[in-house]
Amino acid sequence: MIKESHMRVILTGANGFVGIHLKDYLTQRGHKVFCLSSSKSSKYSIESFLKGQLDKYISEFNPNSCIHLAAIAHKNKFYSIANENNIFKVNAELPLYIAKYCIKFRVSRFIYLSSIGVHGLPREPINELTPITPxxxxxxxxxxxxxxxxxxxxxxIKSSLVIIRPPLIYGAKAKGNLRKLYNLVKTGLPIPLGEINNYRSLIGINNLCSAIEVTLIKELQNISTFVISDNETISTFQLIKNMESSIRSQSRIYSIPKEIFNLLRNIGFFKRTISSLIDNHIIDSSLFKETLGWRQPLTQHEEMLICYPSKKLNHKTFRNKSNNLN
Structure with a gap:
């Protein structure tokens, strides 16, 4: 059952990677978006919102939903205990403050973008019942x-919560590990991943935006939690090849015995990095698709061509498709 065809959405973290794409996507689909920035210097900052300084504007906007994206996701070279405390304050405590204040404006749907990382790195495919092991x-x-x-x-009583746990998100100007891998591929340096034939679930930014929109407009239970990903899986090797197709310099992929990676895995510093490169990490998002009737608008191949456009292929068709998702 459809709630409303066009929603009025408070969007936090609107200046981040997902927020920029989601704002454009929702606006193009006819929804109204009120953006809250994490920057204290912004007129429409999260801090101003929580202090009640934006009440007049919010009341006039008359929101019926909120999507909370604001978070600290990546460590920097100045990482410290102070930063650790700030990460916990922003990621763990802020969402509840935002939700409570949204209720004041009779927001009926609160969507929280969490992370598939709460399930750790299990060997079996991940679904909503997979144990929590962050x-x-x-x-x-x-x-x-x-x-x-x-x-x-x-x-x-009159407000509902939707929690979405996505995997690694790829798309134009994605940050984090994907950006690091892309930068490594651009250098043309040798990469020892020729023997890696793993299976990993990712989600493209356009597919994620489509999935978030569905949670806005469909009726759901009071509290719903979903894992979500692209239908397809991809190997680290193929991901590198996709990146190579969009740049002139090509890295030299060579093979080393997988046993060496297994040895490095036993060193604490390398454990998570090695696991993210060579292990399977598969997500079963069938519950989301069945519950909301969601169909992935772009194949992973189409999303990859938008993200890493091949110099040899005509990707104009896919760019046009991403601007007309339905």
């Missing part, structure tokens, strides 16, 4: 926020 501060803080939001929305 392995780092980021995923622990995300799960803390989930728990706080669930407890809060248990006592609300």
């Amino acid at each position: 392995l780092n501060l980021y995923s622990r803080s995300k799960y803390f926020a989930e728990c706080s939001l669930v407890e809060f929305f248990k006592s609300t």
